[in-house]
Amino acid sequence: MAKPHIVVLGGGFAGIEFCKELEDCPADITLIDRQNHHLFQPLLYQVASAGLAAPEIAHPIRSIFSKQQNVDVLMDEVSSIDLDNKTVHIKEGGSLAYDYLVIGLGVKTGYFGNDQWAKYAPGLKSLDDATKIRRHILFAFEKAEKATDTRERDRLMTSVVIGGGPTGVELAGAFAEIARHVLKSDFRNIDTSTAKIYLVEAAPRLLTMYDEKLSNYTEKKLTSLGVTVKVNAPVQSISEGKVELGDEVIEAENIIWAAGVEAPALTRCLGVETDPGGRIIVDGDLSIPGHPEAFAVGDIAHCIDQSGKRVPGLCPAAIQMGKHAAKVIEADINHPGSGNYPVRKQFRYFDKGSMATIGRSAAVAESAGMKFDGFIAWLMWLFIHLLFLVGFRNKIAVLIQWFYAYVRYRRGARIITGMG
């Protein structure tokens, strides 16, 4: 009997974990990603803020599976999925028939229907996004140094981060650190410590998924770093170098969107139910209703788990979902009498906690009902992120960069590339 063919879309946390879990499974797995690397998304903001080099948070997908012979990696882009005919169409390589499908394509920056803002306020989802933001913010200081008009100079030294979730908080904190400390004595005509960094959030507080105490700590800490935090401040419109918030208009050279994500457009063409963000609504076993051989895992899945709670769009959830889908499929494959599926295990998200870092030696964390802030939370953050970083080389490289940044207040990746 031919081995079942499993097609996995996306080499993010869910897809990678899925494949790893099936190491000994008698199946042919094809993992498709349009990038050649798995990206450690939680540290992407550090590449954007010149703390780390791009290769330090990325790992070649092929290299992860170089010794796992049942995984075949294909660098290509999915153009459409035909669930009824069990076929995936890809941009360059024609189409692939599957016995099982695992969709782990993740989410992309979403503008809540205002896609015209993308041009003025880029998001942060890929390494190219990150190097673009880094180039833009470093180059803004270079332009400010040369500017003769005071107002223009102020505008060039103003950044607005939209969205008070973990990414927004982390970016705003890092930008403040760059301006107040890292670049402090580098310029002769401007005082970078007067740079303005705004963090704007539509909700009444930052980090809404955390306890209010931690939100308050975060706001206080960011303010002390020099960030102007604006809550209850929904964005009305964004245009070239301008953000409109109710009655206030902020002129800024750097505008970064960290306020929302949405599923890639192809989920809307699957003929299955999606949530308003385009996420695929899955059954309790993570399969797509009506298609027991097709699964959605990670951020692209809208899942209510066994406990009745919505599974959050976080790395640990993606990892757990990838592992769960693998176990379900492995049980199917090993079940005698192909064609009828055994009773499947339902997914249950195990919440180990969540954390966000604010700046040098400050973070917030919540785990098992306990709340942490300050230095201890930062140490936890550091330890966990190093631990989960893929590849020994990356762990060591990142540790050294952080140690260096900590003692010297330096950011080594302040290099402007790709100016064209």
Place this chain on the structure above:
Amino acid sequence: MAKPHIVVLGGGFAGIEFCKELEDCPADITLIDRQNHHLFQPLLYQVASAGLAAPEIAHPIRSIFSKQQNVDVLMDEVSSIDLDNKTVHIKEGGSLAYDYLVIGLGVKTGYFGNDQWAKYAPGLKSLDDATKIRRHILFAFEKAEKATDTRERDRLMTSVVIGGGPTGVELAGAFAEIARHVLKSDFRNIDTSTAKIYLVEAAPRLLTMYDEKLSNYTEKKLTSLGVTVKVNAPVQSISEGKVELGDEVIEAENIIWAAGVEAPALTRCLGVETDPGGRIIVDGDLSIPGHPEAFAVGDIAHCIDQSGKRVPGLCPAAIQMGKHAAKVIEADINHPGSGNYPVRKQFRYFDKGSMATIGRSAAVAESAGMKFDGFIAWLMWLFIHLLFLVGFRNKIAVLIQWFYAYVRYRRGARIITGMG
């Protein structure tokens, strides 16, 4: 009395050394570079061959001079130089008058009048060049993995490096290592160890500036690494994916030009004598004939030193020239009675030796009449390159990458970015 204004063009080895040397000089120095970073050119081939990340061999120029108050860094591009009116015109910032000028703009990839080849055979002079080459060669293997036509697959897995100088030797060795070792078990449909790497050189041997014994060693070593070395093979023409050498045509996806450099075009508009490569012919004190207040240093200068020998286009020479120009100008400034220059010291190049690495634990070196090859030369190469790398952070980061590459045969920066 106003301090003299010294304008320095280019933040390469010569320009940086010049400014450092004038740390205590009562002068206002403006250092102009179109990049925000000083680049450690000798290791650029390692970024191109996925061994190092771009920020690891670059250092922000501002950060080098953050504490040296007499240096003002300007990120801009020089559009023209008016030697008679002592003025430099820059692209964005208008023009700058100077009392002293130091031109250290370096050289760019040169095609000996065949500029149409640039499109098909990019050179390696900047970080953007390096990431472009890296992206292209890694992506070629991805395309080969999907190719169904055998001939096309072979073409995709073929690289031609043109030019048997140190850069060509280093690139060819690194590409061979990637194909034979690093990527070996990453692919399922192709055997990367069958990839073909050609190194072609018009002269009768590689590394013509070295002793013939070392050239022979290099050729033997490269051949054992799997490189096809072709000497006496001048390139007739280059077109899309094709290199024509006399009666042979090599079809290759990756064609890299490391065969020549030339001075930037603006040297031809200075109204002073240049050599066929556009380098400015300087006097023995490194000043430009007829313009005692203007100097050319580094690769852009054509200099016959006090010993009557042509100064080579190497980093140590650039550093020594930068330092020499600084001493001459400092003596001028400190000389009583401005307007008439004191008798100037003539430049003498001190040849400490030169070296090129071939691959893992093999290199060639020549110093003070002694010749080294193999592991000992490689250790010397490693030690000296680490020593001269700018910035403590970079030294440590690079050391770790090399250690990792050495023990694990891995190249950590195998990340394809900038696909657009």
